[in-house]
Amino acid sequence: MDRQIFQQLVPIPRVWDRMEAVERRLGEVTVAETEFLTDIAQHLLSAGGKRYRPLLAQVAAELGTNTGHEPVEAGVSVELVHLGSLYHDDVIDEAKTRRGMPSVNENWSNTIAILAGDFLLARASEIAAPLGEEAVALIARTYATLCEGQVRELIYADGFDHGAEGYYSVIGGKTASLIRTSARLGAITGGADHDTVEAISEWAWEMGMVFQITDDVLDLVASDKFLGKPAGSDIGEGTFTLPVLLAADGDHGEEIRSLLASGKPYSRDAISRVIALIVADGHIETVLDEAVDRIRIAEKAANEIPSNPLTDVLASLDQYLLDRVDSARRA
Numbered sequence: 001m002d003r004q005i006f007q008q009l010v011p012i013p014r015v016w017d018r019m020e021a022v023e024r025r026l027g028e029v030t031v032a033e034t035e036f037l038t039d040i041a042q043h044l045l046s047a048g049g050k051r052y053r054p055l056l057a058q059v060a061a062e063l064g065t066n067t068g069h070e071p072v073e074a075g076v077s078v079e080l081v082h083l084g085s086l087y088h089d090d091v092i093d094e095a096k097t098r099r100g101m102p103s104v105n106e107n108w109s110n111t112i113a114i115l116a117g118d119f120l121l122a123r124a125s126e127i128a129a130p131l132g133e134e135a136v137a138l139i140a141r142t143y144a145t146l147c148e149g150q151v152r153e154l155i156y157a158d159g160f161d162h163g164a165e166g167y168y169s170v171i172g173g174k175t176a177s178l179i180r181t182s183a184r185l186g187a188i189t190g191g192a193d194h195d196t197v198e199a200i201s202e203w204a205w206e207m208g209m210v211f212q213i214t215d216d217v218l219d220l221v222a223s224d225k226f227l228g229k230p231a232g233s234d235i236g237e238g239t240f241t242l243p244v245l246l247a248a249d250g251d252h253g254e255e256i257r258s259l260l261a262s263g264k265p266y267s268r269d270a271i272s273r274v275i276a277l278i279v280a281d282g283h284i285e286t287v288l289d290e291a292v293d294r295i296r297i298a299e300k301a302a303n304e305i306p307s308n309p310l311t312d313v314l315a316s317l318d319q320y321l322l323d324r325v326d327s328a329r330r331a
Contacts, residue, residue, distance in 0.1 A: 003048075006055060009316040014067075015058045022054045022075040029076060029123050040104055040116040044083055047099035052211070053078045053182040059317075060183040060200050061190030062310055070189035073127050077139055078182040080124035085146055085178075087117030092150065093237050131189055142181040149173020158238040158263055160248045167242050168209070171216075176208025199304040203314060206298035207321070210291045214321045216241035217287055220275050221325065232271040238264050242290070243283045244274065252277040291322060 007016060030041040054075030061071035089095070090103040091110045097103055105113040121143065128135045153170045156162040183204035187197045219234045220243055234241050240248070240260075248256050256277055259270045278284065295318045302314045 003050070005320065006050070009320055010055070010059060010313050012059075012062060012313070015055070015062065018058045018061070018072050018075070019051065019055060021069075021072045022051070022058070022079070025072060025076045025127075026079060029080070029127060030120065032119065037116065037119060040108060040112060041119055043101075043104050043107070043116075044086060044099060047101050049099060051079060053082050053179060056179065056182040056204060056317075057186030057189075059310060059313060060186030060192070060204075063187050063196050063200060063305065063308070064190030064192035066189065066191035070131055071186050073131055074135070074185040074189045075182075077124045077128040077131075077135070078178060078185060080120045080127065081139060081143055081146075081178060084117040084120035084124065085143075085150075085174075087113045087120065089150070091117075092154070093239075095233075095237075128185075131185075134188065135185055138181055138185060142177050145173050145177040147173075149175075149177070153239060156240075158240075158260070160240060160245060160257065163245055164242060167245060171209060171212040172205075175212035175215075176205050179208030179211060180205040193306070196305050199301050202301035202304075203298045206294045206301065207318065210294050210298070210318075210321050213242060213287060213291045213294070214325050217243065217284055217291075217325050220278060221284060232275055235260070235271050235274060236264070236266055243278045243287050246283045246286060247274070247278045247281055250281050250283065252281060288322065288325065295319075295322070 010016075026045055027042070030038065030045060032038045032041060057075040057078060058071055061074070086098060087104050090098055091105045091113050094105075095103045096106045103113070104116060124139055124143075125136060128139045149170050149172065152162075152166065152173065156166055156170065180201050184197060184201040187200050192200070216234065219241070220232065222231060235244060244256070247253065256274050259274055260266060298318060299315065302308060302311065308314075
């Protein structure tokens with residue numbers, strides 16, 4: 001469904017030609033010498049996914065004049081980083097499902113999931129190498145930032161004291177950094193000039209923050225079917241996202257803190273009650289207002305791009321994230 005929506009939002013045939021090439025290359029570069037490892041490395045590929053990061057790379061490439069294959073390789077590299085990080089995340093979170101199917105760690109083992117994730121990350125660097133030193137350094141630096149975000153999330157688990165600023169540092173590291181890199185690497189390989197690369201990078205950073213903020217809202221308001229996992233999974237894992245943190249300091253904060261004071265595993269009844277209080281106290285709307293404010297910052301950055309041919313496309317991608325929440329709430 002997301003792919004069909006994206007095709008409407010990005011009506012540029014060249015982008016979709018390159019996205020088809022990205023998909024083919026993902027299948028090629030995840031083949032290992034060991035058939036067993038190939039099956040595991042391609043486990044999540046077969047489940048689909050939005051391919052949001054490689055799409056941003058192809059969109060950003062339109063800001064330059066390079067019609068070569070490099071933006072495709074940029075898209076492959078960032079998607080491999082994303083996939084590898086998901087394998088590792090699922091081990092850390094002890095997740096049983098991903099994209100509506102058993103996670104790698106659940107289907108095989110934690111050890112296998114870690115090794116397969118490492119394989120995908122190594123492939124990401126290998127694919128980035130021919131793109132130049134800047135591309136390799138960017139991929140490496142982004143994964144280091146992603147790891148820092150993950151470590152912060154572990155430090156903050158089951159707690160409230162880190163507040164909104166701590167939350168922003170987590171999602172900046174875990175999500176926004178790779179989304180920014182996706183657009184930045186796409187623009188670089190597309191041959192965009194320096195000012196354009198910087199502007200699209202700033203746009204993508206804010207959109208990365210919005211992407212995760214809205215995803216965290218979805219975890220609270222969407223159905224299990226829509227999510228492909230139980231609603232409130234973040235709370236169940238002890239990851240208290242912005243709506244939870246705001247609610248913990250709100251009118252029903254004492255009850256919320258009491259419900260979550262016992263530590264994991266939290267009962268489904270406790271999670272459902274926390275979600276109900278968050279919704280009733282209006283914290284979902286407050287967080288979505290924050291997302292809208294960040295979209296305005298992103299739009300301002302996009303307007304700084306010289307001779308920007310993608311103004312309407314970037315604005316549509318901005319709105320898509322908020323519309324996704326509205327669709328989930330109606331479902």
